[in-house]
Amino acid sequence: MTDESVSDFAVDWDHTDPRWVHDPYPIWEDLRGRCPVAHTERYGGAWFPATHAGVSAVATDTEHFTSRTVVIGNGRPTEEAPPAPIGVAPPITSDPPFHQIARRLVLPVFAPGPVRDLEPMVRALCGRLLDALAGQREVNAATQYAQFIPPAVIIRMLGFPEADEELFREFVHVVLEGVNHPVEERIEEFAPIEAYLDAQIEDHRANPRDDLTSYLLGVEVAGQRLSIEHVRGTMVLVLIAGIDTTWSAIGASLWHLASHPDDLARLVAEPDLMPIAVEEFLRYYAPVTMARLVKDDVDFLGCPMKRDDWILLGFPAANRDPSVFPDADRFIIDRLENRHLAFGLGIHRCAGSNLARMELRVAIEEFIKRYPKFELIDADAVTWSQGQVRGPRHLPIRVG
């Protein structure tokens, strides 16, 4: 974050500004009303479409925009990131036509069938986490519950030792929250992650088994094994994309229920409502915002975009656009028509969305079964993460 504070988000926005971090929704509403595509000179130059139409137009246009770098860095993107179409973490950093090849490799792993098979494991895990809280009247739902669920699932899928969960939460923080650190520092921060993954890859080479790591090492495209960079990149991607995001979604949903007793009572009384409610949690508290880069100078959405300008795709802002969602700023737990963009739009639709949705549903189901009543202890004590994944990081609640 730059030191000067923002005076007008329309011409100088900053997604790390404390006001944006704490409560971005009024800022986006204001932008939609007077300047639907905001600009900033920060980060070397960046745009932010605040409407559903603007976000959709960019997300579905791979001719003018590249996914080469999807997390906004300190300044203009350097050429350090390997060029599209492959990128550091396929498929999220890949462009067509390679993107489709990389995506097809991972889709079967996260398809509805395999995800369904994981459900009993997730349910048992949630039960164990809740058992460990027995007797406590005050619980930090973010750090004592939500945070533990996604890493356990991903580690199981990758076939890493279960004891390494703690390590992974640290890795994710390094990757996501260190985006503004100087490059030399970042390389240093990344070293232990690379070393860990290389050791796991070696071990899986020597002892192949039935997991995602062995699958990536063995799978062939046009008769060729994947490069080691591709394998490592996809492993890093599922670790990053799968943990902080889902943790944030579970945390935000629990935050909502802790501060809206009517919705909590209704979900407890009507468990069948859960799948519909989950989509409204996802719409209303969509945790993920992704970036694109402008490929070449272009006038788009009425804006003079320059090559290598950033575009921040505010899926959460699109989800609050009243021209698409009636009463967009109201959380309606039984909203039946809900074309939300929490998992993105177009060719990069979250490959893990079936898994994320299942984890979110099961985590909430088990929590409210154990605690049919809970409430925030102190609304002001709740803190939200800064960056492109938004969720509560400290969520003290009173249970029982």
Add this chain to the structure above:
Amino acid sequence: MRVSIDGDRCQGHGRCFNLAPDVFGFDDLGNGVVLVESAEDERTIRLARLAQVNCPEHAISVDD
């Protein structure tokens, strides 16, 4: 009523087969497929339309 999915638009969000599993299924990649292509009963029509209005990619058509 006839239901179809435009395979070029579908990106596998999974909204249709979650909301209306009797009408929509999925393939190995998790993309939606139509299980019941035509029907006249009210329940099927209602479910098909529910899926249609929830598809983020506007990939589902329901014609009378």
